Amino acid sequence: MKPHAALLTNPGMGHLIPVLELDKRMVTLHGFHATVFVVANTGDHASTTLVNSPTPDNLGIVSLPPVDTDAAIPTKLVVIVRQSLPFLRTAISSMKHSPFDGQLVNGNVKAQKPLKIPCCKLLRLDDTLSLFLDQSDPSFKGFIRLGIVCSKADGILVNSWEDLEHSTFQALKDAAILGQVSKASVYPIRKLARRSGPQVLDQKLMDWLDKQPTDSVIYVSFGSGGTLSAQQITELAWGLVLSQQRFIWVVRPPADNDAHGSYFTLEQGSGTDPDFLPDEFLSRTRDVGLVVPMWAPQADILSHTSVGGFLSHCGWNSSLESLTNGVPMIAWPLCAEQRMNATMLMEEVGVAIGLKQSAREDGVVGREVIGESVRKRGGH
Known part of the structure; x- marks a missing residue:
């Protein structure tokens, strides 16, 4: 009998992608049967597309019932996983088959x-x-409990x-x-990052990238759900203008007090120009930049020869995709474990320069700092 792996993940792209990639490799390289249980989430175009995409014969994807909670992220993630466990036990049953010191953390x-x-x-x-x-x-207590459970695996x-x-x-x-x-x-287990694939980029993106010189484009994206305040979006926009660099910017509506604002509402872009960008920004950058609403095929963009830098939130998927394609980074962590990732990429691996630490007292990174950093990590 072949071994069977069962994994639970919430629908966020940062969690879903590596779990699917791991299962695909278990199935194709080691002969496993595998099932991925995904907590259902409505309105997330990218995750839904990924879940419904073709999979190897021995890989199954099961959507668990959605969990309704008004809690804020990251509390929402903990609540969703905890409340999904009864559904998971039932689903697995139907298939028939630490020394971690919380007090030490508290004290520190x-x-x-x-x-x-x-x-x-x-x-x-x-x-x-x-x-x-x-x-x-x-x-806080939920993460401490998870650490204790993981240490006993x-x-x-x-x-x-x-x-x-x-x-x-x-x-x-x-x-x-x-x-x-x-x-x-x-x-x-090495890199569980997406690989670029043929004909994933839409024609507009591909045509634009193909016209740019090698290593000349800075790619700007804050992950599958990262959002900036309205003031920070304005500063970033004019920072890109000041940099005088070519760019692709994946933009989402502002959320003034929620860095995770788009995490559970990710949708495919409408193709129309966002109305929350500063006046005249699009007209002034139309020849050197491309604005993509909501979502873009990141792995394919980073693998394109014209891309020479990545302004990133330093989520782990984005970090791996950037490292895999040899693209240097500008680290702008927003939340979760992204600050730890950014510190490692800057201080240990040496593939990133910092930006967020240059924020003003109000927490906003100014356009001059952004422009200078993009020039350093940008292209020609």
Whole structure:
């Protein structure tokens, strides 16, 4: 009997893509039967398209009933996964077949001390999850519980590879050190990133990219749900003008107090020019830039020879796709684990320059700073 893998994921692209890529490789390379259980979510065009796309014969995708909650993200993600577990147990049944110290985390947060992880650099609190800074957040205890549960697993698969995080994986091979973190063996499984495919880019995008010089275009995107405030969108727009660089910018409507604003409302772009961009911006950049509403085929854009830089929120999927295609980055993390990713990409891997730390007291990054950074990481 072939082994059967079952994985649960919420519908966010940052979670769904690597799970699907992992299962595809289990099926095609190792003869597994695999089932992906996805928490259903309405109104998400990109995720729905991905779920409904053709899959290998031994890979099944099961949509679980949607969970209705008005909680804010990231609390919403924790609630969705927790409330989906009964549906998951029922679905799996029908198929018939740590030493993690929460008190230590609490103590470090209260004392505002960096988190110490064996054989790794000290993790600055400012670089970790924002919810760690607010223990009253309902997600805080949920993440602590998840850490304890994960540390008791029989094995942990990591969407990374040893050359990228060499010191970390070397430490995790040391039984004495590993025992301080988890009883499970940790397996880096290399890059579960999307590969570019033929005829994915629409003709307008392809025609425009084909006309640009090699390494001349800066690609600007904040992931499948990242959003900026109205003021920050204005500064970014004029920063791109000041940079005098060619660009592709995936734009979404502003959300002044919610960096995750588009996470559960991602839809295919309408093809019309967004009305929230500054007056005259589109007319002044029409010859050098391309604005794409809501969503773009990122892996295919990053693999194009004309793209020479990526202004990114540093989500892990985006980071892997950029690394895979050899595209240097401008790090602009917004939320979740993105600050940790950005710090690693800047300080350890050396493939990114920082931008968010240049924000003014009001939290907005000014157009002059953006323009200078884009010139450094842009193209010709």
